[in-house]
Amino acid sequence: MVQKTIAGNTVDVDQEGYLENPEQWTKEIAGEIANEIGIDLTDKHFEVIDYLREQHAQGTQLTIRKVGKSGITDIKGLYKLFPGGPLKYSSKIAGIPKPSSCV
Amino acid sequence: MNKEINEKPLKKVCIICAKGTIEDVYATLVMANGAVMEGIEAKVFFTFFGLDAITRKQMNKIHTATVGNPAMRMPGGLPFPSILGMLPGVEAGVSAMMKQQMEKLDIPPVDEFLEMITAGGGEIYACKLAMDMFKLKKEDLWEDCSGVLTIGDFYGHCGGENTQIIFT
Numbered sequence: 001m002v003q004k005t006i007a008g009n010t011v012d013v014d015q016e017g018y019l020e021n022p023e024q025w026t027k028e029i030a031g032e033i034a035n036e037i038g039i040d041l042t043d044k045h046f047e048v049i050d051y052l053r054e055q056h057a058q059g060t061q062l063t064i065r066k067v068g069k070s071g072i073t074d075i076k077g078l079y080k081l082f083p084g085g086p087l088k089y090s091s092k093i094a095g096i097p098k099p100s101s102c103v
Numbered sequence: 104m105n106k107e108i109n110e111k112p113l114k115k116v117c118i119i120c121a122k123g124t125i126e127d128v129y130a131t132l133v134m135a136n137g138a139v140m141e142g143i144e145a146k147v148f149f150t151f152f153g154l155d156a157i158t159r160k161q162m163n164k165i166h167t168a169t170v171g172n173p174a175m176r177m178p179g180g181l182p183f184p185s186i187l188g189m190l191p192g193v194e195a196g197v198s199a200m201m202k203q204q205m206e207k208l209d210i211p212p213v214d215e216f217l218e219m220i221t222a223g224g225g226e227i228y229a230c231k232l233a234m235d236m237f238k239l240k241k242e243d244l245w246e247d248c249s250g251v252l253t254i255g256d257f258y259g260h261c262g263g264e265n266t267q268i269i270f271t
């Protein structure tokens with residue numbers, strides 16, 4: 001485990017920079033991770049992030065298909081919000097582990 | 104995972120699918136979808152029996168072979184006798200079971216999977232030669248197909264640095 005200071009908070013991250021502990025997440029941390037990726041967060045982004053965090057807390061294995069059926073955005077919309085990594089980047093910004101699903 | 108990366112990342116995959124069984128079609132779809140999810144461009148070329156995956160009438164009815172498939176097992180792991188696979192309805196039943204298992208893992212039916220791939224910018228093409236051979240018309244294909252191409256035209260889409268062609 002590696003420690004990293006993001007937005008003034010010291011958090012535990014894995015080697016790829018995913019937060020190890022979702023409890024350590026704050027909106028400021030999300031903003032800084034998103035910046036690193038090159039995404040400006042909007043309210044819509046946070047709706048997706050809140051959904052991902054909720055689902056993760058319930059132990060759900062996340063897929064883009066689930067997010068596409070969440071009613072927040074469709075899959076096309078998800079790609080627009082998080083270009084180049086709809087599930088990977090959104091999970092990283094949401095402070096949950098790297099997705100382990102192939103879909 | 105975080106070993107020093109000296110290699111340039113993959114930019115594009117061009118996947119050719121020539122068979123119409125569940126495993127061939129789904130391997131193709133999982134690889135194409137996995138690519139776009141990683142920000143890698145994906146172009147898929149369906150040819151010969153692979154065309155079933157993008158033919159409206161057939162796309163959600165694909166099967167796996169229960170005869171001539173030595174890896175086929177009974178639920179529980181016992182060998183699956185080929186002679187059983189010959190009985191009417193067995194192939195359909197086994198295929199339905201496989202699809203159920205995939206649905207549990209959130210792997211969608213073929214049409215929805217294709218939509219997921221194109222939502223991410225992936226492109227789906229049909230082979231002209233195979234279309235002529237099977238007497239299929241553009242209207243018979245899934246509506247969001249990007250086009251009907253000769254293999255030469257498809258190669259024309261496969262250029263660029265760090266592109267790989269995969270044949271399933």
